[in-house]
Amino acid sequence: MSDNAVAENAAESAANPTHEDEVLAELTAPVPEVGDGGPEMVQLLTPEGQRVDNTEYDEYVKDLTDEDLRGFYRDLVLIRRVDAEATALQRQGELGIWASLLGQEAAQVGSGRAMRPQDYAFPTYREHGVAWCRGVDPLNLLGLFRGVNHGGWDPNEKNFHLYTIVIGAQTLHATGYAMGIQRDGDVGTGEEDRDAAVIAYFGDGATAQGDVNESFVYAAVNNAPVVFFCQNNQWAISEPNERQTRIPLYQRARGFGFPGVRVDGNDVLAVYAVTQQALNAARSGQGPTFIEAYTYRMGAHTTSDDPTKYRVSAEVEVWKHRDPIERLKSYLVHEKKADQDFFDAVDAEADELAAHVREGCLSMPDPTGDSMFDHIYVEEHPVVEAERKEFAAYHAGFAEEGGH
Amino acid sequence: MATLTIAKGINNGLRAAMERDPKVVLMGEDIGKLGGVFRVTEGLQKDFGEDRVIDTPLAEAGIVGTAIGLALRGYRPVVEIQFDGFIYPAFDHIISQVAKMRARSLGKVKLPMVIRIPVGGGIGAVEHHSESNEAYFAHTAGLKVVCCSNPEDAYWMIQQAIESDDPVLFYEPKRRYWDKGEVDTDAAPRDLLRANVVREGTDLTLVAYGPMVKTCLQAAEAAESEGKSLEVIDLRSMSPLDLDTLKASAEKTGRVVVVHEAPTFLGMGAELAALLQQECFYHLEAPVMRVGGYNLPYPPSKLEEEFLPDLDRVLDTVDRSLAY
Numbered sequence: 231m232s233d234n235a236v237a238e239n240a241a242e243s244a245a246n247p248t249h250e251d252e253v254l255a256e257l258t259a260p261v262p263e264v265g266d267g268g269p270e271m272v273q274l275l276t277p278e279g280q281r282v283d284n285t286e287y288d289e290y291v292k293d294l295t296d297e298d299l300r301g302f303y304r305d306l307v308l309i310r311r312v313d314a315e316a317t318a319l320q321r322q323g324e325l326g327i328w329a330s331l332l333g334q335e336a337a338q339v340g341s342g343r344a345m346r347p348q349d350y351a352f353p354t355y356r357e358h359g360v361a362w363c364r365g366v367d368p369l370n371l372l373g374l375f376r377g378v379n380h381g382g383w384d385p386n387e388k389n390f391h392l393y394t395i396v397i398g399a400q401t402l403h404a405t406g407y408a409m410g411i412q413r414d415g416d417v418g419t420g421e422e423d424r425d426a427a428v429i430a431y432f433g434d435g436a437t438a439q440g441d442v443n444e445s446f447v448y449a450a451v452n453n454a455p456v457v458f459f460c461q462n463n464q465w466a467i468s469e470p471n472e473r474q475t476r477i478p479l480y481q482r483a484r485g486f487g488f489p490g491v492r493v494d495g496n497d498v499l500a501v502y503a504v505t506q507q508a509l510n511a512a513r514s515g516q517g518p519t520f521i522e523a524y525t526y527r528m529g530a531h532t533t534s535d536d537p538t539k540y541r542v543s544a545e546v547e548v549w550k551h552r553d554p555i556e557r558l559k560s561y562l563v564h565e566k567k568a569d570q571d572f573f574d575a576v577d578a579e580a581d582e583l584a585a586h587v588r589e590g591c592l593s594m595p596d597p598t599g600d601s602m603f604d605h606i607y608v609e610e611h612p613v614v615e616a617e618r619k620e621f622a623a624y625h626a627g628f629a630e631e632g633g634h
Numbered sequence: 635m636a637t638l639t640i641a642k643g644i645n646n647g648l649r650a651a652m653e654r655d656p657k658v659v660l661m662g663e664d665i666g667k668l669g670g671v672f673r674v675t676e677g678l679q680k681d682f683g684e685d686r687v688i689d690t691p692l693a694e695a696g697i698v699g700t701a702i703g704l705a706l707r708g709y710r711p712v713v714e715i716q717f718d719g720f721i722y723p724a725f726d727h728i729i730s731q732v733a734k735m736r737a738r739s740l741g742k743v744k745l746p747m748v749i750r751i752p753v754g755g756g757i758g759a760v761e762h763h764s765e766s767n768e769a770y771f772a773h774t775a776g777l778k779v780v781c782c783s784n785p786e787d788a789y790w791m792i793q794q795a796i797e798s799d800d801p802v803l804f805y806e807p808k809r810r811y812w813d814k815g816e817v818d819t820d821a822a823p824r825d826l827l828r829a830n831v832v833r834e835g836t837d838l839t840l841v842a843y844g845p846m847v848k849t850c851l852q853a854a855e856a857a858e859s860e861g862k863s864l865e866v867i868d869l870r871s872m873s874p875l876d877l878d879t880l881k882a883s884a885e886k887t888g889r890v891v892v893v894h895e896a897p898t899f900l901g902m903g904a905e906l907a908a909l910l911q912q913e914c915f916y917h918l919e920a921p922v923m924r925v926g927g928y929n930l931p932y933p934p935s936k937l938e939e940e941f942l943p944d945l946d947r948v949l950d951t952v953d954r955s956l957a958y
Contacts, residue, residue: 379740380734380737380738381738381739381740382738382739382740382742383739383742384739384742384743385706385739385742385743386742386743391706392735392738392739392743394731396726396730396731399699399726399727399730399731401699402695402696402699402700402702402703402727403699403700403702403703403706403731404703405699405700405703406699406700406701406702406703406704406705406706406707406711407703407704407706407707408703409700409703409704409707410703410704410706410707410708410709411707412685413659413685413704413709414707440693440695440723441695441696441699441726444691444693444695444696444699445696445699445700447691447693447696448690448691448693448696448700451691604740604741605736605737605739605740605741606736606737606775606776607736607776607778607800608736608744608746608798608799608800609798609799609800611874612874612875612877613775613873613874613875614775
């Protein structure tokens, strides 16, 4: 949205203070200027599902089979269904909060599917689609939103780190991990199953964080095998891109000394291609790349947020026409790479997965009180052990009295 | 037996740890060719290479943040923060990530890392170079916080901190870096987390750590000439506390004075006073008292002698305790 459009909307609200007038203004407001990523944005599928040639990136998708493409579609649909179920569970009081990925499925599936098993992902708290691609059971993600743990999965099982809530902190952890890969000699050997890279996920809001900028410096001077994957979903809660940056985010990379590329984040093929290129470069010892996946947060920041207070519905409508699932479906149908039976089967599978998530969530046991004393330290700790005993004795006292 | 400074004791300890475990890597500003501004890492980059002794960019959040990543990959990073007052850019990573990662993972991962911090004043430095900020970290569950006071402990404690599977903040008394002492590199070292009775006495217990241990020993020496017998305990570990050693001494002498450079308000002395009064109430002849920095921002160096506890202030408080 341009500065002018913001100013116009503000002027309209000021001039029409009543609710009725506000509704009318909303209905009659001109469609705001919504950024389309510009000509520099890499795109292989148009929003209508037309395949467009790209001399630089075509080679990264040329080996994809029809089955691979259907696999992408399945990923996109399933993770959107999981996300919808989690939002519903929050509305029904079963989750304390949920951070929806609605609209960002292609950015996550395209990048997640570009990774090899030995690569490592450092997520924020919204990378449910990446988790899916890494093979993490969606149920694992629900624990922290339900309040039964702070994560709790083994990050080394699927090379998918724990969710990080502090904005941008994980970019430094990812960079350090990549420095470890270098020291292990797992870069540039040419062995497909050995050379490894790291992807650090973050959002447009995080690009303002010192940690993110420091991670760029550390990755650059160490030539670390890390890909910085920024999902620019246009909104940092209520703050638009204009409050975060004065230049396109991908252009920041140049100042740090490594390449930056903007990709259509709603185009799963383009994201897959661009991420492949960046991961290949990292694994082969060419250092970091910054990817800006230009996308849109179709829902609220989290279930606690109310986006109607800061953005107009016309903007959301524009982005609906760029939906990542619809464009891949159009492509698959038009190119006769999938038939109706396939789409029906994926929908049925999505419903089954949602049922699994729902049942798993409802039957997730609450943690026992004394479990909060577990896993604070590796080695036995006198204060933790003393308080554990104190806690047990306190509660045993109630049991003896028979009152509770 | 060898005679070493504290700085050299740490240097030798780091070297021994690096020789023993190839996963030990050092990170920090100017720690390579220069050997650190206090020369604690002198010669180590030459012998172990730039991959294991890493000169980092000047960004402390970056140092600790990337060290977390290295630890997650299976390394044992030992990071140097150049001065106590420069730890704060890394505060978020220490409190929100280092201390909490194990709990967050329900025990699936560990972060065996050491954060070395030269601590305290008395060197005539400019602002931010003389602070004592141990209480911030001792307050945070998930961390261990220790401080050495002599060359032998310096040599052993740094190795024990590196061997610990839990993250350790390792404070080094910067104004004592060049103090010399005997180091027995063969005898079995003391437990990292145990306090040490460095001087036995019967009338009153002085509890200190790091740079104030020497001050307390001097105070005890001076008091002896006046017929007062002071016991001196080197706390060594601020988190967790070795309550058994402290209790035994408090019950024996009945009087405790805690001495540290840090401001007293909510400092280590406050916690020790609370614990000892709770645990040894009937043995105490006087309230547990504190001698510390005043509750002010660290003053310009021309005033630091007035700000920091010294022998006279320690003895003044000892007299007030004995007067009960």
